[in-house]
Amino acid sequence: MKSMEIAKGVYEVGVSDWNIRDFHGYSTGNGSTYNAYLIVDEKIVLIDTVKASFYPQLMENISRIVDPKKIDIVISNHTEMDHSGSIPMVMHRIGPDKPLYCSKMGFKNLSLHFPQKFNYHPVEKGETLNLGKRTLTFMETRMIHWPDSMFTYLNEDRILFSSDAFGQHYAGPERFDDEIDHEVIMPHAEKYFANILLLYAPKIGKLIDQVVEMGLPLDMVCPDHGIIWRKDPSKIINAYVKWCKQEPVKRAVVVYDSMWHSTEKMAEAIVDGFVAEGVPAKPMHLRSCHRSDVITEVMSAAAVVVGSPTLNNGLFPTVSDFLTYMKGLKPKNKIGGAFGSYGWSGEASKLVKTELESMGFQMADENLKVQYVPDAAGIDACHELGAKIGRAVKETVSD
Ligand code: FEO
Numbered sequence: 298m299k300s301m302e303i304a305k306g307v308y309e310v311g312v313s314d315w316n317i318r319d320f321h322g323y324s325t326g327n328g329s330t331y332n333a334y335l336i337v338d339e340k341i342v343l344i345d346t347v348k349a350s351f352y353p354q355l356m357e358n359i360s361r362i363v364d365p366k367k368i369d370i371v372i373s374n375h376t377e378m379d380h381s382g383s384i385p386m387v388m389h390r391i392g393p394d395k396p397l398y399c400s401k402m403g404f405k406n407l408s409l410h411f412p413q414k415f416n417y418h419p420v421e422k423g424e425t426l427n428l429g430k431r432t433l434t435f436m437e438t439r440m441i442h443w444p445d446s447m448f449t450y451l452n453e454d455r456i457l458f459s460s461d462a463f464g465q466h467y468a469g470p471e472r473f474d475d476e477i478d479h480e481v482i483m484p485h486a487e488k489y490f491a492n493i494l495l496l497y498a499p500k501i502g503k504l505i506d507q508v509v510e511m512g513l514p515l516d517m518v519c520p521d522h523g524i525i526w527r528k529d530p531s532k533i534i535n536a537y538v539k540w541c542k543q544e545p546v547k548r549a550v551v552v553y554d555s556m557w558h559s560t561e562k563m564a565e566a567i568v569d570g571f572v573a574e575g576v577p578a579k580p581m582h583l584r585s586c587h588r589s590d591v592i593t594e595v596m597s598a599a600a601v602v603v604g605s606p607t608l609n610n611g612l613f614p615t616v617s618d619f620l621t622y623m624k625g626l627k628p629k630n631k632i633g634g635a636f637g638s639y640g641w642s643g644e645a646s647k648l649v650k651t652e653l654e655s656m657g658f659q660m661a662d663e664n665l666k667v668q669y670v671p672d673a674a675g676i677d678a679c680h681e682l683g684a685k686i687g688r689a690v691k692e693t694v695s696d
Contacts, residue, residue, distance in 0.1 A: 298311060298354075298468075298472075299361070300335075300358035300359070301472060303334075303472075303517065303519070303525060304454050304456060304516075304517065305454075306337045306338060307334065307335070307336050307451070307454060307456065308334065308335040308337070308362055309333070309334055309472065309525065310343075310355060310358040310359050310362070311330055311331050311332035311333040311334075311345075311355070311358070311521075312330065312333075312348075312351040312354045312355060312358070313328065314328050314329050314330065314331065314348070314351070314468060315328045316328060317329055320466060322588070322589070323466065323493070323589040324589050327466065327467045327468055327469065327485065328466070328467070328468035329468055329522055329523070330467070330468050330523060331345075331347035331348055331380060331521065332519065332522065332523075332525075333346055333347055333355060333521075334458055335363070335368075336428060336431070336433075336451065337362065338428035338429040338431050339428060339429025339430065340369040340370060340428045340429055341363060341367050341369050342368070342371075342372060342426075342433070343359070343368050343370070343371045343372070343387065344374065344449055344458050345373060345380045345381075345460070346371070346382065346383035346384050346387050347379070347380070347382065347383050348378065348379050348383070349378070349382035349383055349386070350382075352382075352383040352386045352387070355383055356390065365391055366390070366391055366392065367391075368395065369395060370396050370397075370426070371384065371387060371388065371391070371396075372398045372433075373397060373398070373399040373407060374399075374403075374446065374447050374448065374449055374458060374459075374460040374521070375446045375461060375521070376399075376403055376407050376410060377443060377461075379521075380460070381407060381410060381411075384397070384407070384411065384415075385413055388413070388415055393413070393415065393416070394416050395416060396416050396418045397415045397417050397418065398418045398426065398435070399417065399418070399420070399445065399447075400420060400435070400437060400439075400447040401420075401421075403419065403445035404417045404419040405445070406444070406445045407445075420435040420447075421435075422435070422436065422437040423435070423436070425452075431453045431454065432451075432452045432453065433449050433452070434449070434450045435448075435449055435450075436448040436449070436450060438460070438462065438504055439500075440497050440500050441461070441462055441494065441497055441500060441501055441504065442461055442493055442494055442496075442497055446460050447460070448460060450513070454517070455514045455515055455516040456515075456516060456517045456519060457513075457517070457518045457519065457530075458519045459518055459519065459520050459521075460521050461493060461494075461521055461522065462494070462501070462537075463486070463518050463520045463526060463533045463534075463537070464486075464489055464520035464521055464522030464523050465482060465485035465486045465488075465489050465520075465523030465524065466488070466489060466522055466523065467485040467523040467524065469524075471524055472525060473524055473525050473526075473528065474524055474525070474526045474528050474529070474532070475527065475528035476524070477524060482523070482524060483536065484593075485523065486523075486533060486536060487540065487596070488589065488593040489523075490536075490540050491589075491592050491593040491596040491626070492592055492593070492626070495540075495596060495626045496626050496627050498540065498541045498542075498543060498629075499541070501537060502538065502541030502542065505537055505541065515530045515531075515534075516530070517530065518530040518533065518534075540596065540597075543596070543597075543628065543629045543630050545599035545630045545631070545632075545690075545693065546597045546598065546599060546694065547577070547599055547690055547691070547694045547695075548576065548578065548597065548598045548600075549568075549576055549577070549598055549599065549600035549601070549683075549686065549690065550578070550579060550581055550591070550595055550598045550602070551564045551571075551578060551579070551580045551581065551602045551683075552580075552581050552583065552595075552601065552602070552603045552604070552616075553580065553581075553583065553603065553604035553605065553616070553636075554582065554583040554584060554604075554605060554613045554616050555582070555606060555638075556608065557606075557670075559606065559638035559667065559669065559670050559671060560604045560605065560636070560637050560638045562671050562676065563604055563636050563637070563665070563667060563671055563675070563679045564580045564582075564602075564636075564679075565580055566671070566676045566679035566680045566683065567580075567604075567634070567682055567686075568580050568683060569680055569683060570680040570681060570683020570684035570685075570686075570687060571600070571683040571684070571686065571690075572683075573680070573683075573684055573687070574683075574684050574687030574688055574690075574691065575687070575691070576599075576687040576690050576691065578600075578683065578687075579594070583616060583618075583619055584615055588618065588619050588622050591619060592622065592623060592626060592628075595623060595628055596628060598631075599630070599631070599632060599690045599693060600632040600634065600690050601623075601628075601631050601633055601634075601658065602633065602634035602635070602636065602683070602686060603616065603619070603620065603633070603634070603636075603653060604616075604636040604637045604646070605637045605645040605646065606637050606639065607637060607642055607643050607644050607645040607646075608645070611644060611648065612645050612648050612649065613645065616645070616649065620649070620652045623656065624652065624655070624656050627656070628656070629657070631653075631656075631657075631658045632658065632659050632661050632686055632689050632690060632693065633650075633654075633659065633661070634653075634661055634662060634665075634682055634686050635647070635650035635660070635665070636649075636664060636666065636667075636682065637649065637664075637665075637666055638666065638667045638668070638669065638670070639667075639668060640669060643666050646664035646665060646666040647664050647666075649664065650664040659689075661682075662682055662685055662686070665678060665679065665682050667679075
C-alpha cells in the first residue's frame, strides 16, 4: 500500500498485511491493513504506526512525502502492537526526544510495552494541539477497545482518526468507502464489531450518543484498519448505533460439533423446526466455520442453539472453545437452546445449558439429549425443539 493524500496535507501512510489469516484468533480471509496518518502542517505529525515487521514500508511511505526526520510529533491513539509496534524504531529514527502524545492510560501501557523512556505527553480529555494552520483535539474513548484508546480529531478538516473503531480487517485495492460496494465492506465491518467490540457495545453506544450531541461535523472517519469512510461516514456510525443496541433479528443459529454425525443430525432437525415456524436458521459446524464467523452470525440472531456430543464426560473441545469465546464477548438478548448426542454418560448438553444460562440466555426448554443415533422419535424431538424456540423468537421479535 503506497502513501496517499486523503485531504490537503493529510496522508495515509500505513501498510497492507495481505497474507495474515489469523489475527489473534480472528480469521482474516482478506488480510488486513495497519493504517497510519501523516499531517503536514507547520508541525508534522504521525498518527499511529504499524506492526514492527512492517516498519521499513512505513518509512518508505513517509519518505515519499517528507524526510521522516522532519516529523515533529508522534501520536499513539492506542497501544496494541499492531499500531505501536514500530514506535521504538520511529522514535529512534526521528529523534528520541520528540514528543509522543497519548492518553494517560496510553502513557502507562506504552511504558509497560517498551523499556525506552520516550518524551511522553499524556493528554487530557478535550486537550488540543496546535499544528500551525490546524488544530487537533484529543477525545478519550476508554475501553474502545483498550483502556488507553483515544480518538484524535482534526478540527479544520473535520477528520476523525478513530483508532480501531469503525475499522475492518480488509486489505484490497480500495482505500475509500466510495470505491467498494457497501454490501462487500459492511460484512467486514460487522465481523470486526462482533469480534473486537461487542463486549464494549454499551460504552460505544454512549460515546456515539455524546458525539452526536456535540454535533461534531465529520467529513471523514479514518480507522486504523481497512477502508476510510469519506462518502458517507454516517453509514458506519449508524451501523454502530444499530449493533450497539443488539436488537435481535428474527433469525437463529444452530452451532454444534459432532463426532459420528448424530449431533449433526440433531442440529439439522432443529434448523428444520425453526424454518417450519418461518424463522430463518442455519447450522454452523465448528470445524467447518471459524468461531469469528460464528460470533458474527450470533451477534444479531435472536436465538442461539448450541449442541455438543459428550466426550470423556464433558464438552467436545471445539464447543468449549466457542462457549468461552462467546461468553467473553457478552452477546445480549438471546433465546438459547442446548442439545447433543451421547454414548453412556451424556453430560454435554446439560453443560451447554448451564453455560448459556450463565451468559444470561433465556432458555426456551430443557437440554435435549439423544443416546447414540437419533431415531425417528429423536429427530421429531429435535424438530419440536427448533419449532418451540422459533415460536419464542416470534413472540419476542417482530418481522
Ligand atoms: Fe488494531 Fe486494538 O489494535
